[in-house]
Amino acid sequence: NAGVTQTPKFQVLKTGQSMTLQCAQDMNHNSMYWYRQDPGMGLRLIYYSASEGTTDKGEVPNGYNVSRLNKREFSLRLESAAPSQTSVYFCASSESQPQHFGDGTRLSIL
């Protein structure tokens, strides 16, 4: 039982490149989330999916898109990466609460 698995763990991009972050959970949770974590700002919700087939914007959705591929998988896409998107990205899942987090993806955009 792996919980929430994120790939890749690290990535360096150039400005303007595109990238998809992958997330999968094996806990049969209905809800999945993408957060970004920046120093001194806690975790901020980018997008979430309350259930398979639905997605909704969070606090900081600009510059991102998501796809809930099936109940297990929820991907985050950066279409044209910008230096301001350098951050640690966490995926989480839940059945109501609490939310369970993956190990994160450290993304640097040069």
Add this chain to the structure above:
Amino acid sequence: GENVEQHPSTLSVQEGDSAVIKCTYSDSASNYFPWYKQELGKRPQLIIDIRSNVGEKKDQRIAVTLNKTAKHFSLHITETQPEDSAVYFCAATSNDYKLSFGAGTTVTVRA
């Protein structure tokens, strides 16, 4: 939307002493308040949570208190140990989905 403020941003305590972290929230409809611990380079992990129908909850050395009238909740860690050194985040939500997090408190336990 919900706004969660967390204080202090850093906290240094002597091993064996208590640590208290306080959070305030703005949305009176918020009804779920988790606390997460994050060690350096690791994922946030839930350590305790409380719902609005309860005023206090304890789990061994940690406890959370909630004051709905004042819209604040606090984390109490007693008999602190070096392994309690980490960043702690409070959060709040009214709809079981959109958690709003505080900015975090870096706790250092001095041996």
